[in-house]
Amino acid sequence: MADNAAFPETLNFIFMEGNDSNLTQKHFMLIGMKEAYNDDLIRKMKEGHPSIEHNYSKQYEDGKSDTVFHLRKSATTGDYFLNKFTMSAQKDGSGESRTHTFFMNHKKDDEGGQKVKDNFTYKMAFNFLQGRPVHHSKSDSWERIKPKEKLQNGNYNSERFDKAYGYNxxxxxxxxxxxxxxxxxxxxxxxxxxxxxxxxxxxxxxxxxxxxxxxxxxxxxxxxxxxxxxxxxxxxxxxxxxxxxxxxKQRQQEQQQKTTVENKQTNKQTEKPADGKKQSTKKSQQQESGEKKTERKRQKQGAG
Known part of the structure; x- marks a missing residue:
């Protein structure tokens, strides 16, 4: 489903102390989820807890997302920072659900001379969990989930295609x-x-x-x-x-030919052990027959 709202893809800002009366709301706006900054979250912030877990669900045409936003209170300014969000996404008509934690980075690219990691907007995160590739403008690269590969932290592994890959x-x-x-x-x-x-x-x-x-x-x-x-x-x-x-079409034909050759090689390798086993069995039977003949010959000589 097309997302017509134009939200910034990445968080490219460093929030200085006191430069905005509501940094938390800005964080949600930057990931395209101003709607999740609601009365329930404001109430939790007013209670002053050092950390907050804020639940929010959203329905899309091709699935539903259930998300926990993790916020932490600054010990110096009292502002709440959105540090990460954990999303579980389901596809309509499918019992499959994928859960992944997306970490947010609020630093500038040039701070400390280190390259800042790419950030996901909320819709990008949902699309990523659906298995579709998403583009990071900061690194000019594409990223796609590897749904069969899990990392130690419980997240999914992914594959990246940078500019050098050549997909324009x-x-x-x-x-x-x-x-x-x-x-x-x-x-x-x-x-x-x-x-x-x-x-x-x-x-x-x-x-x-x-x-x-x-x-x-x-x-x-x-x-x-x-x-x-x-x-x-x-x-x-x-x-x-x-x-x-x-x-x-030519690539498809080449791939089909390659697959056919690989299947034939696999079949040959599978057949070899069977042939070897037959030969081994035959050799063993011949050896056993020879031993019996020798034994009978010895018995005749002993009898003579």
Whole structure:
């Protein structure tokens, strides 16, 4: 679902003491969750606890998020800082749930000469847990969850694709017959599953869902049932440029050939132990037969 509100992707500010009467509200605004700064949180802050766990849930088109915002009170200023938030995200129609803690960093890039880690907005975090890639503008890199790999701290591992990987979303979008390209790039960078209109060869508009296909250097197109649109169909209908379509088709064929070769090699390796076992069994039987013959020969000689 497209997130039309334009929120800053990262927290690039250092909050000096006394420069704002409500730093906490600003923290929530910077991650695109001003709505979570509500009366319940304000009440907890007024109670003056050294740390606060603030629960908030939000429903999206493709799933629900249940989040705990972790805030800590400054011992010097009394301001509450949003240090991290732990989100559990579910997909509609699926019992699968993923939980991950996103840590916030409020330092400037050049402070202490150290590079500051990328931060997630709330919607980026949700999209990340859905398995879609998100883009960090600060490091100009893409990040995607590895749902089968857990770290020691309980978070999921992820894979990064930096600028050197060569995925240029703007140029990739130009290879497709998207009718309105203006806001698509920004929406996909936040990890949204964006619904867009495509112009087919007959001059008709067709709606499809879109998400980045980073490894293939393309866009992943899904129909309105969110099922992948086959590459041949994309080419046939003119959704993708002829040049990129043929390149992707060639890569598919190469990958299929590679998979076929690997499967054959695996089958051969599996068969070898069986053949070896047969040969070993046959050899053992021959040896046993020879020993019996020798024993019978000795018995005859002894009898003579």
């Amino acid at each position: 979303l703007g140029k990739v979008i130009d290879e497709y017959s998207v009718v309105y390209k203006g806001a698509l790039k920004e929406s996909l960078e936040r990890g949204n599953l964006q619904k867009e209109k495509f112009l087919n060869k007959d001059g008709q508009h067709e709606e499809l869902y879109v998400t980045p296909g980073i490894r293939s250097g393309s866009l992943v197109l899904l129909d309105l049932d969110k099922k992948p649109v086959p590459l041949d169909q994309q080419i046939e209908k003119g959704f993708i440029s002829e040049d990129l379509g043929q390149k992707l």
